[in-house]
Amino acid sequence: MADDGLAPPHPLARGCVRALSAPEPLLRDAQLGRAGIADLVSNTNPIAGGPLAHYPRAIPIELQARFAAFLATDGGEADIRAENVMFTEGSSAAIDLLVRTFCEPGRDRVCVCTPTFPLYERAASAAGVDVVPVALGGAQFERLDVDGLVAAAPKLTFVCSPNNPVGTSPVAADLEAVLRSLPGFVIVDEAYVEFAGRPSAVALTTRFPRLVVLRTFSKAWGLAGVRAGAAIGERGVLDTLRLVQPPYAFGRPAQQMSPSGSPRPR
Numbered sequence: 339m340a341d342d343g344l345a346p347p348h349p350l351a352r353g354c355v356r357a358l359s360a361p362e363p364l365l366r367d368a369q370l371g372r373a374g375i376a377d378l379v380s381n382t383n384p385i386a387g388g389p390l391a392h393y394p395r396a397i398p399i400e401l402q403a404r405f406a407a408f409l410a411t412d413g414g415e416a417d418i419r420a421e422n423v424m425f426t427e428g429s430s431a432a433i434d435l436l437v438r439t440f441c442e443p444g445r446d447r448v449c450v451c452t453p454t455f456p457l458y459e460r461a462a463s464a465a466g467v468d469v470v471p472v473a474l475g476g477a478q479f480e481r482l483d484v485d486g487l488v489a490a491a492p493k494l495t496f497v498c499s500p501n502n503p504v505g506t507s508p509v510a511a512d513l514e515a516v517l518r519s520l521p522g523f524v525i526v527d528e529a530y531v532e533f534a535g536r537p538s539a540v541a542l543t544t545r546f547p548r549l550v551v552l553r554t555f556s557k558a559w560g561l562a563g564v565r566a567g568a569a570i571g572e573r574g575v576l577d578t579l580r581l582v583q584p585p586y587a588f589g590r591p592a593q594q595m596s597p598s599g600s601p602r603p604r
């Protein structure tokens with residue numbers, strides 16, 4: 339681990355990202371937590387502002403720990419810790435961050451398993467990254483084209499489970515085959531997992547370090563206006579995303595309103 343408390347940048351990150359040092363707010367966070375140290379460098383106005391006058395925790399570690407504990411019990415998911423959770427402004431922000439952190443424009447490719455949520459393609463296109471659509475198979479779009487994905491050699495592959503707009507989840511064996519075969523990252527977007535009668539892919543993150551699972555509080559939890567979501571994965575991957583995420587992106591209201599420790603809505 340580096341002096342700044344973050345894991346070293348992931349070797350698959352873009353070169354320009356690997357060259358970044360930790361954002362200053364992340365370094366300050368730890369110091370400001372110590373008794374007797376006042377924040378005189380943020381240029382905020384604690385007299386006028388009330389409870390929202392101060393920047394939020396840059397890394398809301400207690401919230402991460404609560405959500406990790408929830409994930410570890412919800413559906414029997416294994417060994418998920420605070421360091422395996424990163425909060426974002428909805429899962430949309432995580433999709434964007436993943437592309438910008440790991441995909442080199444003009445060189446890397448993003449695969450989308452179509453038909454699917456259009457934001458994956460949009461985020462890649464906006465970053466100048468080529469998109470390869472790989473069609474889902476099966477009568478209900480439940481089969482991943484493992485060979486097609488391997489042939490496309492993507493840096494990132496987005497798998498939506500359950501999938502917007504078709505509602506089905508990929509066959510578990512296909513997902514495992516993809517995780518075993520692809521050298522890049524596989525992003526499983528579980529925006530609608532609370533509506534699925536299937537186990538989450540979160541438990542697989544402990545076996546597959548290039549798997550990132552996305553969750554959102556916008557859907558079943560009924561909190562779309564809060565803009566809160568989470569990426570779950572290996573610490574080195576998440577800490578690399580933190581190099582690119584704007585400082586304080588997960589605001590104080592979102593930290594306060596995030597129901598991270600609550601039982602799952604039914």
Ligand SMILES: Cc1ncc(COP(=O)(O)O)c(C=O)c1O
Nearest residue numbers: 428429430455502529554556567
């Ligand atoms: C599959 C899927 N992923 C992600 C999102 C974005 O959710 P959020 O509100 O967390 O940005 C949506 C929203 O419609 C969605 O359908």
